[in-house]
Amino acid sequence: MCNDLSHILVFKTNIRTVRNKKRVQRLLENREGLLAFNVDQQDSDCVLRVVAATITAKEVKTLLQEAGFECAELD
Structure with a gap:
């Protein structure tokens, strides 16, 4: 399990x-x-949480948008 929340x-x-x-x-x-x-479909924002070692937020966003999904990073 990853304890470093920065990822x-x-x-x-x-x-x-x-x-x-x-x-x-x-x-x-x-x-x-x-x-x-994981995706929290119970949340109104359908929050996607990603634990990443090296992949960036921009890469995740681009990947999902190219597949036709809306995706915006949350702070």
Whole structure:
């Protein structure tokens, strides 16, 4: 488990359905530098949290947007 919170990236998304969540899972699951992720579909912002070793917020955002999802980094 990663105790360094500086490596947790948080995004507001439009990942609202189980189908969308599975699409995102396929996009992210084997991405080098990405340790773990989850989507909180109960949250109104459908928050995506990414634990990253080397992948950047910009890379995650670009990857999701290219797949047709809205994605904005949260502070």
